[in-house]
Amino acid sequence: MSTLAPVRVALAGWGAIGRVVGTALAAGEVPGATLACVVDNRPLGDAAPAEQVSFETAIDRADLVVEAAGQGVVRAWGERVLTSGTDLLVASTGALTDEDLAKRLLSAGPGRVYFTGGAVGGLDLLQAVRALGPLDEVLLTTTKLPATLEQPWMSEESLHRLRTATQPVEVMAGTARDVPVKFPRSTNVAASVALAVGDLDAVRVRVVADPAAVRTRHVIEASGPHGAYRFEVSHTPDADNPATSRVVPHAVLRSVGAIAGRPGQIL
Known part of the structure; x- marks a missing residue:
């Protein structure tokens, strides 16, 4: 059995993707990862299973920030997350059409940037x-x-x-x-x-x-x-947000599991 401390996850976004991801992490469904806090621009009250905090606080508390809030968050916070030493998992890969941003994210550190495949395979x-x-x-x-x-x-x-x-x-x-x-x-x-x-x-x-x-x-x-x-x-489209597919949050969870060292993953 691993004695490594679980990866502390800060979840950015409590929408159709974030709710599924956050609920699963809080329930311990991803071995080696735990939900530390949630960031959202709306007051969530008791809706989220972890404390809602500012982005600055989330960066300090987490080993990994999971972005599930849209391309604007990647542009506004991605580089800062990485330069702070915190890792970043990007779901909104469309932000990478900005080549300057993509280059900055790929070269920033000491945090590491990862990208989830989302709704597509291969x-x-x-x-x-x-x-x-x-x-x-x-x-x-x-x-x-x-x-x-x-x-x-x-x-x-x-x-x-x-x-x-x-x-x-x-x-x-x-x-x-x-x-x-x-x-x-x-x-x-x-x-x-x-x-x-x-x-x-x-x-x-x-x-x-x-x-x-x-x-x-x-x-x-x-x-x-x-x-x-x-x-x-x-x-099948997500019932709450038909612009995304129901599988996307589960692809994010799979990526979190891989980052956390979950055994049996196809890499």
């Missing part, structure tokens, strides 16, 4: 494939319910097209550099694929609205001289 293999050379083509197609893809920047014509769609409609096509900026709550997967591949511009992204999309679907297709790869996942 990223470990794509990251391994990089050792064989660059891929010729990488395409991600994300399909969601139209209502989850509505954005403030859209024109009335675009919104009408979404709201009256009776079949799949392509909402946007671009690269992993462009698309997550336009859909910050819906396309963290695009940034995660680019992180695995190592190039934002190498990943082409299609965002599709489908009124029949009972499940959110992500399809990754990649090919190069050393092989061809295809990964497809289809998830």
Whole structure:
């Protein structure tokens, strides 16, 4: 039996993802990790199973900050967490489309930065494939319910097209550099694929609205001289936040377990 002290986790965000993560940590469901405190910009009262504190206090109390609050938190606090010596697990990987921020996070320390795969698989293999050379083509197609893809920047014509769609409609096509900026709550997967591949511009992204999309679907297709790869996942959306999938908090918990040294993990 390990005699190491449990990893003290500060959870940033008490939304659809954070509630599941925090409740599981507080219940001791991740061996080697414990919930130390919660950070949120809303007063939580007794809703959270650990004390709600400021970000500054959380950094002092924790060995690991788990971000489940959105890209803005990564931008505002990510580097500071790492320079304080605290580790950081990022769920909102879409923030990494800011290459300057990504470089700062990857070079900051002494804290270590980690990224969770979230709602998609195959990223470990794509990251391994990089050792064989660059891929010729990488395409991600994300399909969601139209209502989850509505954005403030859209024109009335675009919104009408979404709201009256009776079949799949392509909402946007671009690269992993462009698309997550336009859909910050819906396309963290695009940034995660680019992180695995190592190039934002190498990943082409299609965002599709489908009124029949009972499940959110992500399809990754990649090919190069050393092989061809295809990964497809289809998830039930979270009931409280349909822009994310129900599996995402469990992917975060798996990442916390890996960081805490939980045995039996696939790395």
